[in-house]
Amino acid sequence: MFQTNRRHLLAGAAALGASSFVGLPARAAIGEKKDKVKAAFVYVGPVGDYGYSFAHDQGRKYLEKELGDKVETNFVENVAEGPDAERVIRQLAQGGNDIVFTTSFGFMNPTLKVAKQFPKVAFDHATGYKTAANMGAYNSRFYQGRAVLGTIAGMMSKTGEGGYIASFPIPEVVMGINAFTLAARAKNPKFVTKVVWVNSWYDPAKEADATKALLSQGVDVISQHTDSPAPLQAAEQAGVIAFGQAWDMSKFAPKSHMTAIVDHWGPYYVDEVKKLLAGEWKPSDIWWGMKEDILEMAPFNDAMPEDVKKAAQDIVDRTKAGEYDVFTGPINNQAGEKKVADGEKIPDADLLKMDWYVEGVQS
Amino acid sequence: MSLDLLVAILMTVAGAATPLLIAGLGELVVEKSGVLNLGVEGMMLIGAVTGFAVATSTGVPVLGALAAMAAAAAASLIFAVLVLTLMANQVATGLALTIFGTGVSALIGAPFVGITTPTLGPVFPDFLTSSPLLRLVFGHSPLVYVGLILTVAVAFFLNRSRSGLILRAVGESDAAAHAIGYPVLKIRYLAVLFGGAMAGLAGSYYSLVLTPMWAERLTAGRGWIAIALVVFASWKPGRMLAGAYLFGLVMTMELQAKAAGFNVFAPELLAALPYVATIAVLAIISAARRTGTAAPACLGKPFRAAA
Numbered sequence: 001m002f003q004t005n006r007r008h009l010l011a012g013a014a015a016l017g018a019s020s021f022v023g024l025p026a027r028a029a030i031g032e033k034k035d036k037v038k039a040a041f042v043y044v045g046p047v048g049d050y051g052y053s054f055a056h057d058q059g060r061k062y063l064e065k066e067l068g069d070k071v072e073t074n075f076v077e078n079v080a081e082g083p084d085a086e087r088v089i090r091q092l093a094q095g096g097n098d099i100v101f102t103t104s105f106g107f108m109n110p111t112l113k114v115a116k117q118f119p120k121v122a123f124d125h126a127t128g129y130k131t132a133a134n135m136g137a138y139n140s141r142f143y144q145g146r147a148v149l150g151t152i153a154g155m156m157s158k159t160g161e162g163g164y165i166a167s168f169p170i171p172e173v174v175m176g177i178n179a180f181t182l183a184a185r186a187k188n189p190k191f192v193t194k195v196v197w198v199n200s201w202y203d204p205a206k207e208a209d210a211t212k213a214l215l216s217q218g219v220d221v222i223s224q225h226t227d228s229p230a231p232l233q234a235a236e237q238a239g240v241i242a243f244g245q246a247w248d249m250s251k252f253a254p255k256s257h258m259t260a261i262v263d264h265w266g267p268y269y270v271d272e273v274k275k276l277l278a279g280e281w282k283p284s285d286i287w288w289g290m291k292e293d294i295l296e297m298a299p300f301n302d303a304m305p306e307d308v309k310k311a312a313q314d315i316v317d318r319t320k321a322g323e324y325d326v327f328t329g330p331i332n333n334q335a336g337e338k339k340v341a342d343g344e345k346i347p348d349a350d351l352l353k354m355d356w357y358v359e360g361v362q363s
Numbered sequence: 364m365s366l367d368l369l370v371a372i373l374m375t376v377a378g379a380a381t382p383l384l385i386a387g388l389g390e391l392v393v394e395k396s397g398v399l400n401l402g403v404e405g406m407m408l409i410g411a412v413t414g415f416a417v418a419t420s421t422g423v424p425v426l427g428a429l430a431a432m433a434a435a436a437a438a439s440l441i442f443a444v445l446v447l448t449l450m451a452n453q454v455a456t457g458l459a460l461t462i463f464g465t466g467v468s469a470l471i472g473a474p475f476v477g478i479t480t481p482t483l484g485p486v487f488p489d490f491l492t493s494s495p496l497l498r499l500v501f502g503h504s505p506l507v508y509v510g511l512i513l514t515v516a517v518a519f520f521l522n523r524s525r526s527g528l529i530l531r532a533v534g535e536s537d538a539a540a541h542a543i544g545y546p547v548l549k550i551r552y553l554a555v556l557f558g559g560a561m562a563g564l565a566g567s568y569y570s571l572v573l574t575p576m577w578a579e580r581l582t583a584g585r586g587w588i589a590i591a592l593v594v595f596a597s598w599k600p601g602r603m604l605a606g607a608y609l610f611g612l613v614m615t616m617e618l619q620a621k622a623a624g625f626n627v628f629a630p631e632l633l634a635a636l637p638y639v640a641t642i643a644v645l646a647i648i649s650a651a652r653r654t655g656t657a658a659p660a661c662l663g664k665p666f667r668a669a670a
Contacts, residue, residue, distance in 0.1 A: 046469065046578070046579035046580060048469065048472065048473065048476045048578055048579040049578055049579065050476055050477045050578060078579075078580070163622070194622055194624065195621070196618055196621040196622050197621060198618075200583070202580070202583070203583040204569070204573075204574040204576070204578060204581055204583065205379070205569060205573055205574060205581075205582070205583060205585065206583070206614070206618070207574075208573055208574050209375055209378070209379055209614065209615060209618055210618045210621075210622070212371065212375045213372075213375065213615065213618040213619045213621070213622040214622045215371075216367070216368050216371035216372060216375075216619070216622075217368070217619075217622045217623055228574070228576075228578055229576060229578075230574040230576070233479075233574060233575060233576065251477055251478065251479065252477075252479055252576060362624045363624070
């Protein structure tokens with residue numbers, strides 16, 4: 001494994017550019033068997049964020065451990081979602097990688113663009129919806145975990161108001177807010193979710209200040225869809241309950257941290273690389289959930305009352321068994337109009353484009 | 364609006380403003396001596412990680428803050444040698460210092476990711492913070508008071524003391540100051556070291572007070588705001604105080620408005636407001652250059668002693 005960053009890539013850009021003129025080393029096509037696969041990962045944050053990018057990197061390490069010398073991995077961290085991403089992805093494709101995993105929503109269009117230029121390289125993009133002949137999409141049903149958090153929030157909140165630190169209004173985040181709110185209102189029909197957008201995936205100081213703002217408005221539960229543990233710490237200081245993001249963050253808030261949605265990308269990465277080794281890789285479009293163990297809940301805090309633990313575990317068990325889907329009607333929108341009929345489920349295609357809030361969301 | 368809410372908001376404002384104020388005052392002194400150090404963000408990160416490392420290892424957060432100042436000052440010394448003794452380009456070297464600080468802080472901080480630290484929290488006894496109004500006065504981290512005292516001290520130093528006058532002279536006309544016998548480079552070295560120490564202290568505010576943890580890029584660009592504030596304040600400590608608290612207020616109100624569910628005006632616009640204000644102030648300053656409120660005349664220029 002070697003670690004690199006954008007600046008090294010900049011320095012290497014000229015050299016790589018030159019090599020493309022003299023011809024690249026012969027590379028086996030996607031459909032051929034390979035002895036060894038070189039896999040690259042592109043992260044939106046630092047691997048040290050102890051959150052989303054950290055979880056992907058744990059997946060990369062899992063891949064190395066599982067496949068040993070059959071795989072060689074490298075990664076680029078702190079890649080901005082924009083033109084910079086396209087350059088980084090192209091460098092990785094040019095640099096002899098057989099497969100490139102781009103792990104953030106905003107990398108979707110850059111990945112698609114580069115994938116068309118490098119038909120012999122396999123690409124997998126996380127949390128998006130576009131695919132191509134050599135570009136797959138993979139996602140995790142985070143909302144299943146959000147429903148567990150919402151259940152806990154609905155039962156434990158005394159004020160009936162929850163705070164939600166959100167990053168950007170993309171479908172993934174909107175879906176999470178809705179799942180959280182629906183599950184909470186199933187337990188407390190008057191529950192309200194107050195959302196603060198910080199317009200960043202990672203800005204600890206702003207996340208902390210946003211949490212304080214929400215706390216001063218009377219919320220007593222904090223949930224987050226940003227990547228740093230700062231909201232948890234602010235919740236711990238104020239003595240209200242909160243949830244970890246992407247990884248077990250209980251170290252940061254031993255009293256407040258009720259549970260967390262833990263991302264488990266490793267098994268998927270192993271699956272993809274194995275297929276590539278066997279020459280059987282095809283662009284997949286998978287959206288796994290608790291059933292496939294791509295996400296799980298961190299251990300429940302001992303401070304959680306028994307009935308809450310039971311209710312939360314019940315959601316997990318029923319989700320795994322396929323008996324529970326938080327997006328089952330009746331569901332009203334913010335204005336109180338019925339959007340989903342009784343017993344009807346929101347289809348995946350609509351979830352991935354979700355741009356409306358359910359009743360009880362204050363944004 | 365209830366008193367509790369108002370106090371909570373004002374406390375958050377002070378918290379958001381303090382690191383900007385401390386780092387900004389440091390940079391203000393540096394620029395007054397005629398040196399432009401764009402490495403504030405990098406030095407803040409070095410301060411943040413050092414403060415965190417020392418505080419977790421010793422269990423004494425004050426030691427962490429002091430170590431943060433020392434480490435960031437050491438980083439600024441590298442900058443000083445390059446631009447003052449070796450006369451490297453100040454803009455490029457400052458940017459390099461930020462890149463260096465980002466990288467080295469990630470390296471030092473790797474073993475400290477995912478652990479917590481004792482914080483540099485409120486120091487006054489509990490009975491002084493029992494009511495909201497008392498809390499507004501006594502309930503802050505010591506660094507908030509340090510920031511306020513520092514503003515007075517820097518203002519006094521620059522405007523009322525002989526050494527401050529000499530420092531300003533060096534920044535306005537290094538050749539003249541040199542001609543009448545002042546050690547230009549030595550004064551600039553000291554100013555840069557002071558700026559480094561303040562950036563380090565500001566950085567430790569993040570890792571020891573606001574978000575008591577270490578994570579890469581913890582300061583998330585606040586160092587750049589501090590530099591912008593120096594311009595916004597037109598190189599005056601009093602205005603720096605006002606500017607930092609104004610930034611803090613706008614940053615807090617943006618979040619408060621969202622939390623309260625107000626969407627009267629676009630929050631993005633509110634978030635952009637401080638930067639728009641900086642540009643406006645810059646424009647006004649350059650338009651009114653004759654009034655003498657502009658940048659120190661020798662800002663960013665290398666000094667070579669005439670034989």
